[in-house]
Amino acid sequence: MTTASSAKTPRREPRARTGTRTGTRSGAEARIVRSIGEAIADRRLPPGTKLTEESLAEAFGVSRERVRKVLLLLAQRRVVTLIPNRGAFVAKPTPKEAREVFEARHIIERAIMERLERLPRPLPADLLARLRDHGALEDAAERDGDRKAMIRLSGHFHLLLAEFAGNATLSGILTDLIDRSSLAIAAFERRSSHTCSAGDHRRLIAALINNRPGEATALMIDHLDEVERQLDLEAKTDARIDLKAIFADEPETA
Amino acid sequence: MTTASSAKTPRREPRARTGTRTGTRSGAEARIVRSIGEAIADRRLPPGTKLTEESLAEAFGVSRERVRKVLLLLAQRRVVTLIPNRGAFVAKPTPKEAREVFEARHIIERAIMERLERLPRPLPADLLARLRDHGALEDAAERDGDRKAMIRLSGHFHLLLAEFAGNATLSGILTDLIDRSSLAIAAFERRSSHTCSAGDHRRLIAALINNRPGEATALMIDHLDEVERQLDLEAKTDARIDLKAIFADEPETA
DNA sequence: AGCGCATGGATTGTTCACAATTCTGGAGGC
DNA sequence: GCCTCCAGAATTGTGAACAATCCATGCGCT
Numbered sequence: 001m002t003t004a005s006s007a008k009t010p011r012r013e014p015r016a017r018t019g020t021r022t023g024t025r026s027g028a029e030a031r032i033v034r035s036i037g038e039a040i041a042d043r044r045l046p047p048g049t050k051l052t053e054e055s056l057a058e059a060f061g062v063s064r065e066r067v068r069k070v071l072l073l074l075a076q077r078r079v080v081t082l083i084p085n086r087g088a089f090v091a092k093p094t095p096k097e098a099r100e101v102f103e104a105r106h107i108i109e110r111a112i113m114e115r116l117e118r119l120p121r122p123l124p125a126d127l128l129a130r131l132r133d134h135g136a137l138e139d140a141a142e143r144d145g146d147r148k149a150m151i152r153l154s155g156h157f158h159l160l161l162a163e164f165a166g167n168a169t170l171s172g173i174l175t176d177l178i179d180r181s182s183l184a185i186a187a188f189e190r191r192s193s194h195t196c197s198a199g200d201h202r203r204l205i206a207a208l209i210n211n212r213p214g215e216a217t218a219l220m221i222d223h224l225d226e227v228e229r230q231l232d233l234e235a236k237t238d239a240r241i242d243l244k245a246i247f248a249d250e251p252e253t254a
Numbered sequence: 255m256t257t258a259s260s261a262k263t264p265r266r267e268p269r270a271r272t273g274t275r276t277g278t279r280s281g282a283e284a285r286i287v288r289s290i291g292e293a294i295a296d297r298r299l300p301p302g303t304k305l306t307e308e309s310l311a312e313a314f315g316v317s318r319e320r321v322r323k324v325l326l327l328l329a330q331r332r333v334v335t336l337i338p339n340r341g342a343f344v345a346k347p348t349p350k351e352a353r354e355v356f357e358a359r360h361i362i363e364r365a366i367m368e369r370l371e372r373l374p375r376p377l378p379a380d381l382l383a384r385l386r387d388h389g390a391l392e393d394a395a396e397r398d399g400d401r402k403a404m405i406r407l408s409g410h411f412h413l414l415l416a417e418f419a420g421n422a423t424l425s426g427i428l429t430d431l432i433d434r435s436s437l438a439i440a441a442f443e444r445r446s447s448h449t450c451s452a453g454d455h456r457r458l459i460a461a462l463i464n465n466r467p468g469e470a471t472a473l474m475i476d477h478l479d480e481v482e483r484q485l486d487l488e489a490k491t492d493a494r495i496d497l498k499a500i501f502a503d504e505p506e507t508a
Numbered sequence: 509a510g511c512g513c514a515t516g517g518a519t520t521g522t523t524c525a526c527a528a529t530t531c532t533g534g535a536g537g538c
Numbered sequence: 539g540c541c542t543c544c545a546g547a548a549t550t551g552t553g554a555a556c557a558a559t560c561c562a563t564g565c566g567c568t
Binding site for chain 2: 551552553554558559560561
């Protein structure tokens with residue numbers, strides 16, 4: 001094939017900024033990606049929902065081309081599915097894919113917990129503070145029965161731990177996996193069961209602070225197993241929802 | 255334009271085909287992504303190389319828009335870096351990022367090896383066949399001193415193992431990590447040493463077949479350690495400090 | 509010289525119009 | 539009644555033109 005050797009004489013190297021986290025540069029796009037991502041995570045956009053370019057463009061007040069780019073990014077993250085000439089849909093994971101995602105989380109989050117347990121004691125003050133703050137938020141959401149907040153906070157909890165494990169690359173990978181977990185949960189959750197994970201998280205925080213070797217890691221594994229066990233890989237949920245209604249009032253500032 | 259009420263009554267479900275593997279639909283795009291990715295992996299495109307849209311468009315005989323899309327995908331995979339209004343460059347990982355990538359590979363590939371070791375014996379015939387074929391290819395490349403082939407084959411080896419661990423999601427994650435490893439190697443490799451990994455791979459295959467518990471996993475960890483140890487990750491990135499890079503960091507995202 | 513500043517050329521970013529494909533709804537034949 | 543087939547409409551895909559931005563070179567001034 002044609003080799004891409006058309007790069008001309010090397011000029012100067014750009015400083016490889018580690019800054020941009022998502023690879024998207026414009027702030028507006030990042031905002032839309034996050035907005036749609038969160039809508040999918042807390043199930044305002046259930047799996048299978050058609051994401052019409054023009055509707056989204058209107059809802060966010062941007063051009064269609066930009067929506068197109070956003071959808072491409074989300075597709076790469078497996079959060080939406082692009083079908084040629086048919087459009088974009090909120091991804092609907094297969095049971096196999098759901099199991100794979102949870103297995104991947106098992107692997108990565110176990111490693112994260114092991115690193116956290118190996119952290120020098122006492123734990124950094126900011127970690128403790130953020131864990132405490134987070135616990136309070138989750139408790140409040142549980143008290144209020146705010147389901148969407150609980151889902152969102154649950155994801156944040158896992159990401160918070162990943163962040164303090166000190167490997168941004170792993171955190172990025174886990175971010176995607178958590179989003180896809182949300183999709184899997186939305187697709188396969190049983191009607192009945194609802195032992196919400198706030199309790200698990202509380203115990204996990206306590207174990208992390210007390211630092212009995214292996215305890216926190218074991219709790220994390222149990223926690224992930226428990227979440228996965230609550231799924232019913234036979235259920236098929238289907239619904240469609242009006243995009244504009246969902247994004248009716250989007251906060252201008254992130 | 256007035257708001258054309260979209261997303262009407264629920265219609266029909268889109269066949270949630272898992273078909274498109276990469277998220278890119280058109281075959282041409284996938285081809286270009288792979289082509290550029292391989293060129294980066296075996297260092298025909300070293301880190302920092304400017305990737306001008308028009309040059310690429312010409313080289314591949316496609317429109318600039320398509321190149322643009324490809325670059326966006328590669329940026330999402332952290333293989334190229336997009337700088338607003340400046341263009342696309344082959345990513346140049348920092349030492350920190352390189353360490354993170356290798357740590358992530360450690361975690362994932364250890365898990366993969368553990369799963370492979372747990373496979374029922376004797377190993378599937380096709381796995382054995384492909385391992386043998388691959389070994390022959392690597393031996394040949396080593397004999398011929400075909401450095402590019404060796405790099406490519408080394409990546410394929412790890413992906414081959416991942417594939418037979420039976421988790422496509424993990425394989426996908428590892429694919430990205432391997433590409434980024436190639437970048438890290440290209441950026442930080444020491445001039446001198448290069449005990450190429452064909453030998454490591456050979457021993458690993460043997461251990462996998464013989465199946466002394468834990469041996470293959472340990473070999474994989476050693477292998478990854480060895481590769482990383484051959485890099486010079488001491489922060490010698492650049493003597494002069496670029497002020498623009500320091501202050502150019504995103505003011506927008508929290 | 510060295511520094512500041514304007515201009516020219518090149519490259520990226522955005523918008524627009526149109527082509528291609530699919531979906532919808534109905535007419536017609538069996 | 540049910541299926542097939544065929545416009546019309548809606549939606550996605552593509553290319554080209556236009557605007558914005560940046561880099562480099564040269565000129566004038568201190």
